[in-house]
Amino acid sequence: MKKQNKRDLILDAMQSLMSQNLASTATVSDIAKHAGIAKGGIYYYFSSKDEILDAVLERSYSQTIEQSWSLIESKGLDALSKIKQIFQMCVYPDIALHQQEMLNYLHLQDDLNLHHKFLALTIREFTPILTKIIQQGERENTLHCEFPEQTSEIVLSMLVFLLDHTIFACKDSDIPKKLHALAIMLERSMNAPKGSFDFLYAEFEHEKSNET
Amino acid sequence: MKKQNKRDLILDAMQSLMSQNLASTATVSDIAKHAGIAKGGIYYYFSSKDEILDAVLERSYSQTIEQSWSLIESKGLDALSKIKQIFQMCVYPDIALHQQEMLNYLHLQDDLNLHHKFLALTIREFTPILTKIIQQGERENTLHCEFPEQTSEIVLSMLVFLLDHTIFACKDSDIPKKLHALAIMLERSMNAPKGSFDFLYAEFEHEKSNET
Numbered sequence: 001m002k003k004q005n006k007r008d009l010i011l012d013a014m015q016s017l018m019s020q021n022l023a024s025t026a027t028v029s030d031i032a033k034h035a036g037i038a039k040g041g042i043y044y045y046f047s048s049k050d051e052i053l054d055a056v057l058e059r060s061y062s063q064t065i066e067q068s069w070s071l072i073e074s075k076g077l078d079a080l081s082k083i084k085q086i087f088q089m090c091v092y093p094d095i096a097l098h099q100q101e102m103l104n105y106l107h108l109q110d111d112l113n114l115h116h117k118f119l120a121l122t123i124r125e126f127t128p129i130l131t132k133i134i135q136q137g138e139r140e141n142t143l144h145c146e147f148p149e150q151t152s153e154i155v156l157s158m159l160v161f162l163l164d165h166t167i168f169a170c171k172d173s174d175i176p177k178k179l180h181a182l183a184i185m186l187e188r189s190m191n192a193p194k195g196s197f198d199f200l201y202a203e204f205e206h207e208k209s210n211e212t
Numbered sequence: 213m214k215k216q217n218k219r220d221l222i223l224d225a226m227q228s229l230m231s232q233n234l235a236s237t238a239t240v241s242d243i244a245k246h247a248g249i250a251k252g253g254i255y256y257y258f259s260s261k262d263e264i265l266d267a268v269l270e271r272s273y274s275q276t277i278e279q280s281w282s283l284i285e286s287k288g289l290d291a292l293s294k295i296k297q298i299f300q301m302c303v304y305p306d307i308a309l310h311q312q313e314m315l316n317y318l319h320l321q322d323d324l325n326l327h328h329k330f331l332a333l334t335i336r337e338f339t340p341i342l343t344k345i346i347q348q349g350e351r352e353n354t355l356h357c358e359f360p361e362q363t364s365e366i367v368l369s370m371l372v373f374l375l376d377h378t379i380f381a382c383k384d385s386d387i388p389k390k391l392h393a394l395a396i397m398l399e400r401s402m403n404a405p406k407g408s409f410d411f412l413y414a415e416f417e418h419e420k421s422n423e424t
Contacts (some may be wrong), residue, residue, distance in 0.1 A: 057398045154390070154393060157374060178366070181359035211238075
């Protein structure tokens with residue numbers, strides 16, 4: 001493990017405040033105190049609390065992105081299996097963020113700017129990853145699309161926005177049907193084998209059958 | 213024309229302030245003064261300036277929605293022609309809002325809450341309209357999808373979010389390719405005849421060929 005630099009100490013402090021639900025009221029001085037450094041030291045690295053928040057988000061996300069890139073390189077998996085793993089990271093961002101606290105914070109804050117940044121980050125970081133997977137799918141003859149990069153961006157936007165509660169005030173009971181519709185649209189729009197994206201709603205179907 | 217009631221007078225005043233770029237700094241008193249009524253009179257109808265803004269937005273939008281509903285009922289048009297008109301309203305909201313001022317205001321404000329409300333409103337209001345058109349397309353055998361309502365919502369979300377500059381900081385030069393990718397995805401996902409959605413990017417292609 002690398003020796004922690006001051007920048008990381010500041011991010012750790014912020015993250016710890018977030019997990020204690022203290023981040024929204026914390027001042028830059030509070031963060032400095034928590035990090036055990038002088039307030040001036042913070043301004044050497046960040047110009048505002050918002051910048052610290054952004055950096056915490058990006059740091060915890062970068063681990064997921066690294067994992068996703070190594071997933072791409074794994075030789076044993078076909079494109080459709082890789083897509084499944086990537087989609088689950090987007091649909092269940094708590095997996096991607098490695099910590100429910102950060103996600104709670106994003107939702108609690110009612111801070112649409114930060115929330116948007118997170119959605120945009122997801123789409124931006126995953127687009128080149130999904131593009132590579134689609135290109136593998138073309139070589140394997142399971143996926144076909146003329147514009148892999150643009151299609152990736154559109155698909156990720158659909159996944160990310162469609163399931164975002166802050167944007168769509170949709171009932172939980174609507175989600176399985178929406179995911180089913182999405183699975184069919186994805187399958188057809190990428191000319192994928194039938195049922196390739198059924199995993200998107202299968203989990204909900206399972207929950208439903210357990211309830212009854 | 214109906215005799216204007218007080219509520220409409222308030223909305224007219226707000227709209228006039230918006231078109232003069234005075235809305236962001238205007239107080240409830242300013243709005244009252246502009247409407248020629250007492251400040252207390254405003255609070256009888258609205259509890260805040262935000263509520264007035266929402267109502268202005270909904271009122272100017274409702275005209276578009278009414279037009280769209282009558283478009284649905286027009287017997288002479290097939291489903292694909294209707295879809296084209298509806299999509300253009302979503303892609304070019306200045307058509308839908310009947311006034312560029314309102315759109316400028318939405319973008320200038322940097323008010324993500326209001327902006328989100330507008331996007332959500334677009335999707336909510338157009339979903340039942342597009343659903344009916346898809347159902348007509350099924351009868352005409354040009355469109356096919358298992359979940360017309362959910363598909364409509366997904367399609368509208370794609371259109372609205374993908375082209376929103378406040379969400380995606382994308383270069384203008386990327387848009388035609390993105391729209392082309394989207395046109396293919398829509399065509400395939402609804403099993404529509406080839407080229408049904410080419411109008412989405414055709415205009416941009418035209419501009420491009422004029423430039424060179």
